[in-house]
Amino acid sequence: MVMLQKVMSGSSGEWITCVWCRLQGEDRPGYELFKSVFHEHAREIPCDDPRAAHINFVFCSELHKQYYRNSHIDMGNLPPGFRSSF
Ligand SMILES: [Zn+2]
Numbered sequence: 001m002v003m004l005q006k007v008m009s010g011s012s013g014e015w016i017t018c019v020w021c022r023l024q025g026e027d028r029p030g031y032e033l034f035k036s037v038f039h040e041h042a043r044e045i046p047c048d049d050p051r052a053a054h055i056n057f058v059f060c061s062e063l064h065k066q067y068y069r070n071s072h073i074d075m076g077n078l079p080p081g082f083r084s085s086f
């Protein structure tokens with residue numbers, strides 16, 4: 001069995017909840033393996049520009065990462081929600 005490393009929040013020392021699970025009202029830890037960077041900046045701004053904003057999201061599984069990414073794209077980069085059709 002592979003040991004997955006939980007993503008810890010720097011300040012409190014507690015693990016960070018999977019973003020998708022949190023939207024569902026569940027409380028499961030996110031793992032380093034499924035960490036994902038979302039680019040919250042316009043395409044014409046390069047990633048290393050000081051104005052470029054990035055958000056790190058963590059997930060409990062590859063599936064939840066895909067769910068979240070798809071919902072994010074569907075919603076045109078608005079604050080994420082979820083659809084029960086999943
Ligand atoms: Zn999850």
Ligand SMILES: [Zn+2]
Pocket residue numbers: 039040041046047052053054
């Ligand atoms: Zn970027």
